[in-house]
Amino acid sequence: MQAYLVRRASGQIPNRLPLECRARRIHRMGRIGGRREWTAAHFAIEGEPIESAHEYHSKDGRASGVWICSPGRILEEEHAEDEFCTIIGGRVGLIDNATGKEEVFVTGDSFFLPKGSNLTWVVYETVSKFYFTAE
Secondary structure (H helix, E strand, O other), X not given: OOOEXXXXXXXXXXXXXXXXXXXXXXXXXXXXXXXXXXEEOOOEEEOOOEEEEEEEEEEOOEEEEEEEEOOEEEEEOOXXXXXXXXXXXXXXXXXXXXXXXEEEEEOOOEEEEOOOOOEEEEEEEEEEEEEEEEO
């Protein structure tokens, strides 16, 4: 697994709003489209993480939305698609299961995960991310 770091948090985003304001706006938008359901995270290997997602768009093998997960570890032996993420709240680590190397991402960080990645998500504090996926 290779998580490609795209941008580290700088405290500001292009529209010059603090990251916390941007995250709140995204969360409010997520509630507009429908009810959020919280479920136990699939493949949890430590703790009892629960997750929720709101998909804004899905068409032709591509999707975008917001995913939220409480603390715990989640094993993902084969990432299902290419994914670009931006952390909009919290702190999460990604462990490459082949090498054991961990990369930690915080609010404002963006990264890319290639399809087929073998990794473990370590949610240190409840995390929310904006994602775009493509098969």
